[in-house]
Amino acid sequence: AQSVTQLGSHVSVSEGALVLLRCNYSSSVPPYLFWYVQYPNQGLQLLLKYTSAATLVKGINGFEAEFKKSETSFHLTKPSAHMSDAAEYFCAVSVDSGGYQKVTFGIGTKLQVIP
Amino acid sequence: DTEVTQTPKHLVMGMTNKKSLKCEQHMGHRAMYWYKQKAKKPPELMFVYSYEKLSINESVPSRFSPECPNSSLLNLHLHALQPEDSALYLCASSQDRSGANYGYTFGSGTRLTVV
Numbered sequence: 001a002q003s004v005t006q007l008g009s010h011v012s013v014s015e016g017a018l019v020l021l022r023c024n025y026s027s028s029v030p031p032y033l034f035w036y037v038q039y040p041n042q043g044l045q046l047l048l049k050y051t052s053a054a055t056l057v058k059g060i061n062g063f064e065a066e067f068k069k070s071e072t073s074f075h076l077t078k079p080s081a082h083m084s085d086a087a088e089y090f091c092a093v094s095v096d097s098g099g100y101q102k103v104t105f106g107i108g109t110k111l112q113v114i115p
Numbered sequence: 116d117t118e119v120t121q122t123p124k125h126l127v128m129g130m131t132n133k134k135s136l137k138c139e140q141h142m143g144h145r146a147m148y149w150y151k152q153k154a155k156k157p158p159e160l161m162f163v164y165s166y167e168k169l170s171i172n173e174s175v176p177s178r179f180s181p182e183c184p185n186s187s188l189l190n191l192h193l194h195a196l197q198p199e200d201s202a203l204y205l206c207a208s209s210q211d212r213s214g215a216n217y218g219y220t221f222g223s224g225t226r227l228t229v230v
Contacts, residue, residue, distance in 0.1 A: 032216040043119070043205050043221035044158065051216060090157055094216050100171060101215035105157035 002027040002095040006106035014114050019063075019078040021109045023091035026072065032094040032101075033074045035065055038108075039087045047089075050074060061085070086113045117142060121206050121222035129230055130196060136225045138189040138206030146170075146212040147189040148219065149181060150205040158205055164189060165212045196229045203227075 007022040025031055032051050036044040048059025055067045065076045076089060091106040119140045128134050138147065146165050150158035163171035164183040178200075180192040189206055203226055207219040 034218055036221075041203075041224070041226065043121075043207075043223045044219070045221065046218040049218050100163070100212055103160070103215055103219070108155075108157055 002029075002031060002093045002102070002104055004033075004091045004093045004104060004106040006089075006091050006109050008109055009107060010110045010112065012112040012114060013081045015083055016080050019076070019081045019085065019111065021076040021089050021091075021111065023065075023074045023076065023106060024072050025074060025091075025093050027093060027095055029095055033065075033067065034092040034094070034103075035059065035063070035074075035076045036090045036092060036105075037061075037087050038090065044090060047076070081111075081113045083113050083115065086111055117220065119206055119208055119220050119222035121204075121225050123225060124223065125226045125228075127228045127230060128193065128196065130198070132196075133192070133194045135193065136191040136204055136206075136227075138191075138222055139187055140208045140220070141187055142208065142220065143186075144208035144210055144214070144220070145186060146209045146214060147183065148207040148209075149189070149191055150207060152203040152205055152224070154202075162191075163212065170212060193227075196227075198229050201228045 003026045005024045034049045035047040038044045048057045050067045058064045088108045094103045122137045149161040152158045161175045162181045167183045182190040203224045205224045206222040209215045
């Protein structure tokens, strides 16, 4: 069975500082990995996805993530935090499960950006 | 049109009421999903429709009844709900059920309160 673990349910960074949100996955088959962002009282928006084409994936809003198979990690980074980045971030894994792509979300990391 | 539209945005209902949530997309996606999200938790899959047919029911109580009248519409009929069913209900779509590997498009959700 596949799963994702997000380390740190809350992360605080200063405006302009590096953002690093951690995600480790567990999967018996090559996974598809995603990062989603959720603003308060909103749905989830896809930030970026790993589908085996390239290990360094660039997404929207200046975010990127690197797939590291040896570390089973898919951490999300942004060089310089902006106030508008404050939101909940979910890592997710999608694995074929009997012809159906089962998507499992991590518990989420709430990012706070301090002015 | 690259959106998933959910109505209503907010709904308050009594435990004896019958109500419906509506989800609409015009992206030509053939897989549609209902998720339930409790506060400070990740989304949990409820139902998957693939080509207008119910593919997955994640052991959801019968007081939740999904319906897919056509390829653009997805409804969730609610009856005799309990206060613990209060949550954000999210609709999502993908190109098809293997397209979940390329990410979902989520609606902004319906905030349901059962009194």
